[in-house]
Amino acid sequence: MAALEKAIATLDQDQRQVAAILLEPLQGEGGVRPGDLDYFHSVRQICNETGILLILDEVQVGVGRTGKLWGHEHLGIEPDIFTLAKGLAGGIPIGAVLSQEFCSVFEPGDHASTFGGNPFACTAALAVLKTLKTENLLENAEARGIQLREGLAAIATRFSHHVAEVRGWGLINGMVLKEEVALTAMDVIKAALTKGLLLVPAGPKVIRFVPPLIVSDVEVNQALQILKQVMTDLCSG
Secondary structure, X not given: OHHHHHHHHOOOHHHOOOOEEEEOOEEOOOOOEXXXXXXXXXXXXXXXXXXXXXXXXXXXXXXXOOOOOOHHHXXXXXXXXXXXXXXXXXXXXXXXXXXXXXXXXXXXXXXXXXXXXXXXXXXXXXXXXXXXXXXXXXXXXXHHHHHHHHHHHHHHHHOOOOEEXXXXXXXXXXXXXXXXXXXXXXXXXXXXXXXXXXXXXXXXXEEEEOOOOOOXXXXXXXXXXXXXXXXXXXXXX
């Protein structure tokens, strides 16, 4: 935070050298790292004081992934602009940019792409948003996320010589392996795949868990049992 404050203080504001600060509420590819509450509140304050826009990348954490509709709700701040994609249309390619009224600069026709905003993708996105509400998927993501993190925490405790921590929000979670051990995320992912559990890495030492928002408690328990067996097999030596 001090480095950011120092950098901002050196700017000549009349030259408008900084248009915006762009952050992820939770780093996905960066290791499933939830944003620090104090840091984000400080950045929001800096932006308020300087007129710099705060832009948040919600491509991974938006549309219910974290148990809340938007990831930044976990941080208690509002961005000036945020981006969406991935879960917005349930696998159909679509992206969106949402902004506060004061920084909404586009008029119809200002920005377009060949397939942007096509009726099929937009219909899919509307169906996803409707389903989130009518099938209580935010509540499910929150509850299953708690269940998953508690299960992962128990596994981390059992294999504490190999696992450093568990972190995440809702249904985006990471199990972090210790740097000093030889075991890697891909070791665990490959072994889990042979047992029917599909996982993805978030760096060489972080195993990422991103089940669908419709995942059931039975399926979460099944995944945890497979992971426990995988860790037992890999760490037995």
